[in-house]
Amino acid sequence: MHIIIVGCGRVGAQLAQLLSSEGHNIVIIDKKAEAFKRLGSNFNGISIAGVGFDPEILKRAGIEHADAFAAVTSGDNSNIMASQIAKKIYNVKRVITRIYDPLRADIYKKFGLNTISTTTIVAQIFRSALLKESSKLEYSIGLDAGFIEYKAREEEAA
Amino acid sequence: MYVLIVGGGKVGDSLAKALSIGGYDTALVEKEERIAEKIAEELDHVLVVNGDGCDPGRLEDAGIARAQVVVAVTGDDEDNLIICQLARDTFGVPRVIARVNNPRNEITFQKLGIDTVSSTTIITKLIEEEATIGDIFTLLALKRGKLSIVEANVNAKSPVANKTIKEIKLPEDSILASIVRDNQVMFPKGDTLLLPGDSIIALSKIEQENALRETLLGKE
Known part of the structure; x- marks a missing residue:
């Protein structure tokens, strides 16, 4: 798949490495060229320095024929704007938006964006881990429902 | 009318001042506390809210529920x-x-269907039009750039000078909205005579601007 990732922070870089190692064609965009150092030497995708919601940059990244798009910069509004361009202007099939502010995630879910509110997910994982509760966590990505399986604690010896 | 402005920079500040002087109920949301305080001190009749304008809660504080216009600057x-x-x-x-x-x-x-104002584009357009079109100015582009209000100054050499409105064949998708003569606004009728020195305000589709210019002012 041709996948565009906007934001080369820790999450973006790891996602790019992961997908690239699985054989996908990755183009990663970040406004700072030095962020691409995080990708390491094994990354064999393309990196473009520029603003992730700039139509010119997105065209260079091949948005017209992209199969999937992830916006994972540290700015919620930048992620929302870039995702709307991908989804509503270029009709990219799979667009996922990372949002820090849970309030905004809810609002943009209503607008049809598939959002992952990492703040909410991490808070819930911590809560469950602290309370030693079940290892299943429900979350939703916009319109699609899903869940993450994780282990909150080691099984106690019987 | 209730107008909510988000952003207290030079544009937001001046806009708030102009609107409140113009008698509009005006509110302004500004992220930086220092700037918000300064605007609140200067503009008595403007409700100033300190906070992030992307936060629905702050917009509610600023009375967005009753706003007829929101301007994000x-x-x-x-x-x-x-x-x-x-x-x-x-x-x-x-x-x-x-x-x-x-x-x-x-x-x-x-x-994405949001109307915009870009000062860079407006200035560029003004300069371009100064350079190429001469006596016709685009006053405002409306409806996402599809419709524009233009002003044309009639001189003695203009093809429409000393003609009545009904004698003029305007291009499609354009109308004459008003005539400014000696600082008086007139609404043209069929038998209104156009005189040198008149300023014509017309509405047209953007793509008809050149045709409109030729009709009113002749070929360059």
Whole structure:
């Protein structure tokens, strides 16, 4: 798949490495060229320095024929704007938006964006881990429902 | 009318001042406390809220529920887009306008259905038009650039000088809205005579601007 990732922070870089190692064609965009150092030497995708919601940059990244798009910069509004361009202007099939502010995630879910509110997910994982509760966590990505399986604690010896 | 402005920079500040002097109920949301305080001190009749205009709670504090117009004029285009979308889609504000700082983002706003004002584009257009069109000025581009209000100054050599309105064959999709003569606004009728020195205000589709210019002022 041709996948565009906007934001080369820790999450973006790891996602790019992961997908690239699985054989996908990755183009990663970040406004700072030095962020691409995080990708390491094994990354064999393309990196473009520029603003992730700039139509010119997105065209260079091949948005017209992209199969999937992830916006994972540290700015919620930048992620929302870039995702709307991908989804509503270029009709990219799979667009996922990372949002820090849970309030905004809810609002943009209503607008049809598939959002992952990492703040909410991490808070819930911590809560469950602290309370030693079940290892299943429900979350939703916009319109699609899903869940993450994780282990909150080691099984106690019987 | 209740107007809510987001962004207290030079544009937001001047706009708030102009609107409140013009008798509009005006509110302004500004992120930086220091700037918000300064504006609040200067503008007595403006409700100033300190907070992030992308936060629906702050917009509610500023009375967005009763706003007829929301203007987003922060220095960040992504913020202006989100503010306008929140205003229109979540709060149902009938008229929303965004400032676009980088002209490259204008197309995105237009495709997402948000009306924009870009000072860079306006200045560029004004300069271009000064250079190429001469006596006709685009006063305002409306409806996402599809419709424009233009002003043309009639001189003795203009093909329409000393003719009545009904003698003039205007291009399609354009109408003469008014005539300014000796600082008086007149609404033209069929038998109104156009005189040198008149300033014609016309409405036209953007693509008809050149045809309109030729009709009113002749070929260059």
